Amino acid sequence: MRIALLGTRGIPANYGGFETFAENLSTRLVKRGHIVTVYGRSSYIDKDKTYFKGVRIKVLPTISHKYLDTPVNTFLSSLHTIFCKYDILFICNSANSFCAFLPRILGKPVVLNVDGLEWKRAKWSVFGKWVYRISEWLATFIPHHIVTDAKDIQKYYQKKFNKKSTYIPYGSSVTKVNCTSILDKYNLEKRKYFLYVSRLEPENNAHVVIKAYKKVNTDFPLVIVGDAPYSKDYIQSLKEMKDERVIFTGYVFDKGYNEFQSHAYCYIQATEVGGTHPALVEAMGHGNCIIANDVPEHREVLGESGLYFNAQDVSTLIKKMQFVLKNTGKVMEFGEKAQDRVSRMFTWEKVTSDYERLFRKIVRGKRI
Secondary structure, eight states, rough: OOEEEEOOEEEEEEOSHHHHHHHHHHHHHTTTTTTTEEETTTTTTOOOOOOOEEEEEEEEOOOSTTHHHHHHHOOOHHHHTTTTTOSSEEEEGGGGGGHHHHHHHHOOOOOOOOOOGGGGGGGSSHHHHHHHHHHHHHHTSSSSEEEEHHHHHHHHHHHHHHHOOOOOOOBBOOOOOOOOOHHHHTTTTTTEEEEEOOOOOGGOOHHHHHHHTTTTOOOOOOEOOOOTOHHHHHHEEEESSOTTTTTEEEEOHHHHHHHHHHSSEEEOOOSSSSSSSSHHHHHHHHTTTTTEOOOOOHHHHTTSSSSSEEOHHHHHHHHHHHHHHHHHHHHHHHHHHHHHHHHHHHHHHHHHHHHHHHHHHHHOOOOO
């Protein structure tokens, strides 16, 4: 199949979950014999880059603005696809649902991954939240089919819009790496630090994690991996919650990211909005003991293979962090359980097979 992937910042991944997803899915589809093009944004991807691991890269311009960056680039990408011979278009992010209109009326099959319920995020203004709510509605009839990466999101679309979707979760590799170059850079030791990974935005609760950590008696540092282009004030407020044991690394990808995940003592997932969170699945795939905010999306992914806290009650996180520090055996046990769960349910090979199967059905005109 000739497949186009739209709506991300592009590959190789250098921003977040959708980009990592695009890289893993597209490169695996190419290995299976498909011809894949990933559209990217000129502000993130080198405009002279034409291929990455067999995937064709098409870089188009955008407007670097909180509200315009994604839809402008995706709209231009959708226009470009009109003049190309693709068997199917795969668009990421419900905010891009309107971009499926023109390709669809011109006869190109379109699949949309709606992601989570973005209108719940605190970073959006009233207007931004309204746009996302409208986009959810558009997603129910403009593309040929939608994909949800969490069963809780699948239930939401079924209940609110009576819209069926295909559930395909985010994936992860099941691995650990031995090298420690990123740890050496920050003077960290194997299995002697807590790890938090996320975009640094209010609803991802980095402030809750730091507040709890400051009350925990430990020499293990707290490593905060992530950044956000439009949250400078929030990030500054985090850094002002002074504690010399907290290390901010900014964005870290590829080898360095895998090293952080491979050698953490415990991983903390504090997010409260979204579908399947990439960093959570990846932490499980690296065999980490997880302490997760107790929301349905995390329960769905982690099951009984981790520990939970309530982000509205900091004391619950303090207690769980103290518990894991005192129970090394339990830390190892939960890590093994989490990795086994990923092996059974969330590998990239399984995710790729699910998408490949879905794309074939739609290309052949079968009802889903």
